[in-house]
Amino acid sequence: GEVLCLHITCFEKNPDPAYMFFLCFGSDFAIRFSCKDTVLPDSRIQLSRDGGENLEGVFWGANLVIPLSLLKEHTLSDHQLPCSIRYDRGGVISSPFAGGNTLLNLFCAEKENS
Secondary structure, rough: OOEEEEEEEEEOOOOOOOOOEEEEEOOOEEEOOOOEEEOOOOOOEEEEEEEEEEEEEEEEEEHHHHEEHHHOOHHOOOOOEEEEEEEEOOEEEEOOHHHHEEEOOOOOOOOOOO
8 A cells, every 4th residue: 555654864962762753643643763662553654763873973763654544534635744743852852844843745656666
């Protein structure tokens, strides 16, 4: 089936394994994860972590694969998905979006046959 694929990366000079990402789709479909803990609302969601080092410091991130069937009730009629992404650094909250919220435009990509 169709899936939403997200890659999220955060750069830290001194990352704390307890720092959490919070993703919310619609009003009540939430995903939380850190370097060591994960709270997924459905077992069909796939999460894999990655990370490394560069000249700026340490980076860590995650790849999320979410079946669109789980998000259909949260999707607006024009294929937009309300989304909130926040990163909690021990009480200091940041987001790539103003106010932490955005609308994702969903497009279906054709798979290439290899």
